[in-house]
Each structure stands twice: as C-alpha cells, then as structure tokens.
Amino acid sequence: MSGTSERFVYDDASVRKFAIASISWGLVATLVGLLLAIDLVVPSMSFGLPFLTFGRLRPLHTNAAIFAFAGNAIFAAIYYSSQRLLKARMWSDKLSNFHFWGWQAIIVSAALTLPFGITQSKEYAELEWPIDIAIAVVWVAFAVNFFGTIATRRERHLYVAIWFYIATIVTVAILHIFNNLALPVTFTKSYSIYAGIQDALMQWWYGHNAVAFFLTTPFLGLMYYFLPKAANRPVFSYRLSILHFWSLVFIYIWAGPHHLHYTSLPEWASTLGMVFSLMLWMPSWGGMINGLFTLRGAWNKVAEDPVLKFFVVGITFYGMATFEGPMLSIKSVNALSHYTDWTIAHVHSGALGWNGFMTFGMLYWLAPRLFQTKLWSKKLAEVHFWVGTIGILFYIVAIYAAGVTQGLMWRAFDETGRLAYPDFVETVVRIAPMYWVRALGGLMFVSGVVMCLVNVLMTWKNRPAKYEEPVHEAPPLEKEYAGEEPKLVYPAHPTMMELGYDIQYFTKAAWHRVWERKPLKFTLWVVASVSIASLFEIIPTFLIRSNVPSIASVKPYTPLELAGRDIYVSEGCYNCHSQMVRPIRAETERYGEYSKPGEFVYDHPFQWGSRRIGPDLHRVGGKYPDLWHVRHMEDPASMTPGSIMPKYAWMLSDDLDFGAIQGKVDAMAMLGVPYGDAVNHSVDMAHAQAKKIAAGVAEQGGPKGLETKKIVALVAYLQRLGTDIKAAPPVEEGPGGAKVAEGGR
Amino acid sequence: MSLTEAIGGAGLAVYAEAALILFFAAFVAVAIQVMRKIETKALDERSQLPFGQDDEIITARGTPEAKRDV
Numbered sequence: 001m002s003g004t005s006e007r008f009v010y011d012d013a014s015v016r017k018f019a020i021a022s023i024s025w026g027l028v029a030t031l032v033g034l035l036l037a038i039d040l041v042v043p044s045m046s047f048g049l050p051f052l053t054f055g056r057l058r059p060l061h062t063n064a065a066i067f068a069f070a071g072n073a074i075f076a077a078i079y080y081s082s083q084r085l086l087k088a089r090m091w092s093d094k095l096s097n098f099h100f101w102g103w104q105a106i107i108v109s110a111a112l113t114l115p116f117g118i119t120q121s122k123e124y125a126e127l128e129w130p131i132d133i134a135i136a137v138v139w140v141a142f143a144v145n146f147f148g149t150i151a152t153r154r155e156r157h158l159y160v161a162i163w164f165y166i167a168t169i170v171t172v173a174i175l176h177i178f179n180n181l182a183l184p185v186t187f188t189k190s191y192s193i194y195a196g197i198q199d200a201l202m203q204w205w206y207g208h209n210a211v212a213f214f215l216t217t218p219f220l221g222l223m224y225y226f227l228p229k230a231a232n233r234p235v236f237s238y239r240l241s242i243l244h245f246w247s248l249v250f251i252y253i254w255a256g257p258h259h260l261h262y263t264s265l266p267e268w269a270s271t272l273g274m275v276f277s278l279m280l281w282m283p284s285w286g287g288m289i290n291g292l293f294t295l296r297g298a299w300n301k302v303a304e305d306p307v308l309k310f311f312v313v314g315i316t317f318y319g320m321a322t323f324e325g326p327m328l329s330i331k332s333v334n335a336l337s338h339y340t341d342w343t344i345a346h347v348h349s350g351a352l353g354w355n356g357f358m359t360f361g362m363l364y365w366l367a368p369r370l371f372q373t374k375l376w377s378k379k380l381a382e383v384h385f386w387v388g389t390i391g392i393l394f395y396i397v398a399i400y401a402a403g404v405t406q407g408l409m410w411r412a413f414d415e416t417g418r419l420a421y422p423d424f425v426e427t428v429v430r431i432a433p434m435y436w437v438r439a440l441g442g443l444m445f446v447s448g449v450v451m452c453l454v455n456v457l458m459t460w461k462n463r464p465a466k467y468e469e470p471v472h473e474a475p476p477l478e479k480e481y482a483g484e485e486p487k488l489v490y491p492a493h494p495t496m497m498e499l500g501y502d503i504q505y506f507t508k509a510a511w512h513r514v515w516e517r518k519p520l521k522f523t524l525w526v527v528a529s530v531s532i533a534s535l536f537e538i539i540p541t542f543l544i545r546s547n548v549p550s551i552a553s554v555k556p557y558t559p560l561e562l563a564g565r566d567i568y569v570s571e572g573c574y575n576c577h578s579q580m581v582r583p584i585r586a587e588t589e590r591y592g593e594y595s596k597p598g599e600f601v602y603d604h605p606f607q608w609g610s611r612r613i614g615p616d617l618h619r620v621g622g623k624y625p626d627l628w629h630v631r632h633m634e635d636p637a638s639m640t641p642g643s644i645m646p647k648y649a650w651m652l653s654d655d656l657d658f659g660a661i662q663g664k665v666d667a668m669a670m671l672g673v674p675y676g677d678a679v680n681h682s683v684d685m686a687h688a689q690a691k692k693i694a695a696g697v698a699e700q701g702g703p704k705g706l707e708t709k710k711i712v713a714l715v716a717y718l719q720r721l722g723t724d725i726k727a728a729p730p731v732e733e734g735p736g737g738a739k740v741a742e743g744g745r
Numbered sequence: 746m747s748l749t750e751a752i753g754g755a756g757l758a759v760y761a762e763a764a765l766i767l768f769f770a771a772f773v774a775v776a777i778q779v780m781r782k783i784e785t786k787a788l789d790e791r792s793q794l795p796f797g798q799d800d801e802i803i804t805a806r807g808t809p810e811a812k813r814d815v
Contacts, residue, residue, distance in 0.1 A: 081795075085794055085795065155794065157791050157794065159794040228792075234793055238788040238791055239788055247772055250768075268760050275762075276768075
C-alpha cells in the first residue's frame with residue numbers, strides 16, 4: 001500500500017442494531033397480521049376493545065411491516081454495503097445513532113397512536129403530523145449521513161446498489177413531504193390540505209411509490225450487493241442494470257393513478273397510470289432477470305445454501321408480483337379485481353415473498369459476519385425457508401381464490417337481470433373458509449419469523465467477548481479523475497465535429513460512466529426523473545377546473561357530521577369500506593348513482609378506501625333509519641346475520657367531545673371550506689342536530705339519552721353520505737359561499 | 746391566458762398515447778445503446794466492485810473461516 005493510503009474501520013455496530021430491530025419488528029408486524037387474519041373469521045377476537053378492532057390495527061400491521069420490518073432491513077443493507085462499496089466508514093457515528101434511535105422512536109410512536117385511533121387515514125401515511133415531522137427530520141439525518149459517506153468515499157465509481165439507495169433516499173423524502181401536507185387542529189389531529197380527487201391523486205402517487213421507492217428500489221440495491229456476494233459471482237449484466245435502473249426510476253412514478261381506475265379521477269390520469277404501469281413490465285423484469293441470471297453456473301450452490309434459496313424465491317416473487325401489478329392496472333382486469341382480496345394477495349406475494357425473503361436471506365448471510373461466529377443453525381434456516389415458502393403459498397392461493405370469488409359474485413346477474421347476490425354479506429360468508437386457510441398460511445409465515453429471530457439471537461449470543469474490528473486501507477480519491485476515459489473517434493469533417501462527439505458520447509454509454517463518478521449530478525438526474533413525472537400528473541389535476549365539475553347542491557358537512565366523519569376516520573372504517581361507487585352496472589344496481597368528483601370537494605382527507613371487506617358506503621345516507629345504524633354499531637351481526645364487523649358498542653356510551661368541534665370547523669374554514677355563519681356557532685349547531693337525532697332514535701324505540709354520545713355524530717355523518725346530489729340546488733347562495741345544511745339532511 | 750386556461754386547453758386526451766410513444770422510443774434508444782458490445786472491460790470492472798473488500802467471517806479466535814472464491 002502506498003504511503004498516501006488511509007486506514008479506516010467500518011461501523012458494523014449500527015448494522016447489527018438495524019438487523020436485530022428488523023427481525024424483532026418483523027415478528028410484531030406479522031403477529032398483528034395474524035391477529036387481523038383471525039379477526040376476519042372470528043370478529044369477537046377484538047373482545048369489544050376499541051384498540052383491537054380491524055380498522056385500528058390494520059394500519060399498525062401495514063406500518064410495522066413496511067417501516068419497521070422492511071425499513072430496518074434496508075437500513076441494515078445500506079449501512080453494511082455502502083461502507084464497503086464506498087470504502088469509507090459512515091460519515092457520522094452520531095447521525096447513525098440518531099437515525100437508529102430516532103427511527104425506533106417513530107415506530108414506537110406509531111404503536112402508541114394508531115391503535116388509539118390517532119390517524120390521518122391515508123394508507124401507509126396514517127401517522128399524525130408530529131410523527132410526520134419526526135420522520136422527515138430522521139430521514140434528512142440519514143440522507144446527510146449517506147451523502148456525507150459518498151462525499152468521503154475512496155472508491156471513485158458508484159456501484160449499481162448505490163444508485164438504488166440514492167433513488168430511495170431522495171424520492172421517499174419528496175413523497176413523504178408532499179403527501180403529508182396537513183393543517184394541524186390539535187397535537188393529535190390534522191386535516192389534509194388536499195380534498196377529494198386531488199387528495200386521492202396525491203395519496204396514490206405516494207402510496208404506489210412508497211411501494212416503488214421503499215419496498216422495491218432499496219431491495220433491488222440489496223439484491224445487487226448481497227446476491228453477488230452470497231453467490232460469489234458478479235452481477236449477470238452491468239449494462240442491463242443501467243437500463244433497468246433508469247427506466248424503473250423514470251416510469252414507476254407515473255403509475256400511481258392505476259389505484260383509482262373507474263373512480264372520480266379524470267380519465268386521462270387513469271389512462272396515463274395504466275400505460276406507464278404496463279411499461280413497468282420491462283424494467284421490473286430486467287431486475288428479475290439480472291438477479292436470477294447472476295446465479296448462472298452456480299445453481300448447485302442454491303441446493304446447499306439457505307441464503308441463496310431465500311434470494312432465489314424472493315426474486316421469483318418479485319418477478320411474479322411485477323408481472324401481476326401491470327396486469328391489475330389494465331382497466332378491464334381492474335374492474336374485477338379492485339376492492340377485492342385479489343389486491344391483498346398481490347401485495348402479500350410482494351411483501352412476504354420479495355421483501356420478506358430478501359430480508360431473511362440477507363440476515364442469514366449477515367449474521368455470521370456481524371456477530372463473528374457461525375450461524376447458530378443452518379438446519380433451522382432451511383426449515384424456515386420451507387415453512388415460510390409453503391406458508392406464503394397457502395396464504396396467497398387462498399386469498400387469490402377469495403378475491404376472484406368476491407369480484408365475480410359482486411358483478412353476477414341472474415337470468416332476470418337482477419343482481420344474483422344482492423346482499424353483500426353473501427360474499428363474506430362464501431369466502432370465510434378461504435380466510436381460515438389464509439390464517440393457516442400466516443401462522444406458518446410467523447413461525448418462520450420466530451425461527452429467524454431465534455437463529456439470529458442465538459448467533460448473537462455466541463458472539464466473541466469483543467468484536468474484532470478489521471482495519472482497512474485505501475488511498476483517498478484524487479481531486480481530479482485520472483482514470484481511463486472512453487475513446488471517442490471524431491468524424492473527419494470539421495463541421496460535424498461537435499455533433500459526432502455528442503453521438504459518440506451517447507452511444508458508447510460514456511455518459512453513464514461519467515455519472516457514476518459524479519454523485520451530485522447523478523442525484524440531480526434522479527430528482528429530475530421523478531419530479532417531471534410527478535408534475536405532469538399533479539399540475540393538471542390541480543389546475544383544470546373541468547376535472548372537478550362543481551355541483552351546486554353539494555354543501556360542507558354540518559359541524560356534527562364533521563365530528564362524525566372524524567370518528568369514521570379515527571376508527572379506520574376506510575380499511576373495510578369504500579366510498580366510491582364506480583360507473584359499472586353491477587355497482588350502480590347494488591349501491592345507487594355512481595360517485596361524481598364534485599361530491600368530494602369538502603373531503604379533507606378523502607375516504608374512498610381501497611377494499612371492500614364490507615359494502616361501499618357512499619350512498620348509504622338515508623338508506624336505513626337512524627335506529628338501524630345505532631343497533632348496527634352496537635352489534636352488527638344482530639342487524640346483518642353473518643357480518644364480520646366487530647361491535648362498536650362504546651359508540652353508545654362514550655361522550656362526544658363537543659368542545660373540539662369549533663376548532664375543527666375553524667380548520668376546515670382555513671382550508672377553504674365555505675362554512676359561512678357556521679364558523680361562529682358550530683357547537684350550538686352540533687348540539688341541536690344531536691338532540692334531533694337522539695330524539696328520533698328514542699321515538700323509534702331505541703335507547704334514550706344519546707344526544708351527548710359519539711353515536712349521534714357517526715349516524716349524522718353516515719346519513720349524510722352521498723345525499724347531496726339528490727337534493728335540489730340552493731336557490732341562492734349567501735355571501736359566505738355555499739350554505740351549510742342546517743340540522744342535517 | 747392563465748396557466749389554468751393553458752393547461753385546460755392542452756388536450757389531455759392524447760396525453761397517455763403521446764407519452765407511450767415518446768417513452769417507448771426513448772426506452773428502445775437507451776436499450777440499443779446500453780446493449781451494444783461496447784465498454785465491456787469498463788463495465789466488467791465495475792461489476793466487480795462488491796468484491797473489493799474483505800468481509801470474510803471472523804470467528805471468535807479472529808481467524809478467517811470462509812474466504813471469497815472469486
């Protein structure tokens with residue numbers, strides 16, 4: 001080594017912490033998932049406790065799986081591989097520590113808020129504004145540490161894994177900040193600044209790309225580092241990785257609107273999302289091919305090594321999920337699959353198969369290296385692999401069957417032209433056996449997670465008294481690049497000199513060779529790629545008035561209805577019920593008039609939902625008497641035999657916080673909702689409407705004294721849903737804009 | 746003319762078709778140039794980057810237990 005070499009050691013302590021956190025949170029996430037799976041067949045599993053209901057626990061499950069299990073896994077991967085690929089210790093030990101403990105504190109905060117109904121109700125972005133700010137701060141600290149490490153690197157070229165990490169870090173920051181813009185009402189409550197279709201577009205721009213840039217790109221980075229290491233052979237095609245990376249980064253960001261087919265989202269946006277989703281087939285399969293072909297000539301190793309087994313099955317699931325995703329984005333397929341369990345099967349084949357198995361493979365490869373001893377039990381890792389694989393298959397096959405069954409039953413007509421299964425609960429009862437099989441598959445997968453946790457902890461227990469810290473040496477980077485540049489052949493004619501140079505520069509892929517050693521330029525191009533696509537979709541949606549034709553009869557929610565809406569949000573009703581009747585005959589027959597964009601202009605945030613464990617609720621207003629709703633919330637199965645909805649009996653006993661209503665109305669008014677005079681006497685209006693509803697319920701033979709309880713607000717909201725377009729438009733508007741419906745309905 | 750009017754009159758019905766043609770063309774162009782047999786040596790060198798470090802398993806006694814075989 002020359003005299004200019006520098007000596008350094010890697011920070012593997014941070015990697016150890018993230019690795020153990022990942023598998024520990026993985027157990028929590030999958031256990032909650034298993035509880036939810038059982039909840040759907042045994043609703044009494046919530047024991048009448050609010051914090052154990054499906055609506056409140058499902059966000060905890062998804063957040064724990066994505067941000068705690070997968071999140072800690074990608075941080076372990078990034079911290080381990082980046083240091084070695086860049087030949088530099090992480091830039092700041094303090095920032096590494098802050099990142100780790102800050103992220104764990106955020107996860108604990110999620111566990112302490114979501115089950116207690118503190119939520120923004122935007123899928124995978126449910127956490128309330130103080131936690132969102134904490135996420136932004138911790139993420140920026142992570143980014144500073146990562147880019148600081150790049151700045152102090154001793155390896156000129158950025159390897160392909162680093163490109164994927166860069167894309168992850170910058171894009172997740174953009175998505176998180178813009179989707180979570182909200183107006184705080186209290187420390188635990190906020191309203192999205194967006195409403196209706198604009199909120200829906202922002203949410204699924206975020207939601208889809210959270211999958212892309214939190215569950216795909218960092219795991220591809222993980223694959224590009226750990227798979228070659230485990231297989232002891234370089235990646236199949238570095239060329240393919242260039243193509244695959246840029247097309248993935250550029251195309252993925254456009255695809256979000258495919259989550260909103262046949263909704264009130266404008267047609268052009270929906271079609272754009274579908275087209276780009278189809279184009280995603282190419283880069284996605286480029287990644288899969290590059291992964292699997294890396295094992296060319298080494299498949300004999302797969303039979304002996306559980307690490308490679310996990311990687312091979314993980315990449316295969318990636319290929320399956322990324323084939324299925326574009327297929328589901330085709331409108332005619334989506335008309336059948338959307339809102340059904342088909343989507344749940346799709347995401348679990350990706351989450352359990354791709355994210356789960358890539359994480360397990362990485363952990364089994366890392367454990368001996370991090371803890372500087374043998375893996376405690378290779379045999380147990382083998383058993384984990386088979387139990388996990390069979391568990392996933394049980395899970396997804398059952399839920400695919402359930403999803404297709406739901407979709408076909410919802411759209412079936414009999415020979416007289418009527419719905420063949422007019423009662424929604426008929427589909428619920430039909431798929432219950434498949435839910436049991438899903439729970440069995442889930443139990444097997446959880447068993448595998450326990451095996452992995454035991455294996456990692458036992459390996460950790462056998463660690464040496466003191467970890468060795470190998471010292472590495474490498475020369476610092478010279479300020480100027482002195483390496484070989486691509487050889488360019490200049491055309492003979494002088495006037496063609498510049499053009500020829502440019503063409504050569506492009507066709508020889510010299511541009512990418514240069515970008516790979518210029519991290520700032522590389523990062524700016526990533527930012528440009530994701531930003532351009534985002535703006536092409538977001539700006540027209542916000543600016544074109546014809547996207548949201550106004551409906552004169554649509555008025556803001558009354559103060560009591562607004563309070564009821566907040567209860568709906570808090571209980572996570574959107575996890576089981578949609579509020580979007582699609583313009584499909586089977587839906588208009590079942591639910592009524594299809595939903596119009598102008599009906600959601602005061603919905604901060606939108607509540608369209610993404611699945612129907614229960615029926616759509618957008619036209620439920622006026623469908624049943626108030627007493628029906630009271631009895632239904634008290635004991636759903638008493639009104640709908642076969643219902644799997646948990647009891648919400650506390651709605652009839654818990655007091656409504658009337659004192660909070662004024663602040664909520666004020667916040668809505670600040671967001672532009674034309675409350676007019678209601679701003680000044682919202683609490684009085686709420687009391688008046690509550691008394692009216694409670695009196696009506698008592699008259700119908702229901703319980704008395706409900707005028708101060710949460711149930712009246714929830715009933716007020718449910719009875720308002722979807723009714724505005726049935727009302728005659730107001731003859732004249734007051735100076736404050738649209739009038740608030742006095743007394744509701 | 747306001748920005749709202751300009752974007753409103755931009756004919757977004759052809760947005761998706763135009764985008765598909767544009768980006769498919771770009772994709773093909775990039776694919777052709779990336780797949781050409783050029784820069785092979787430089788690309789191969791870069792694909793070896795993960796193997797430039799020692800990260801063998803170190804036992805409690807501090808002796809390497811498994812070494813990379815490439």
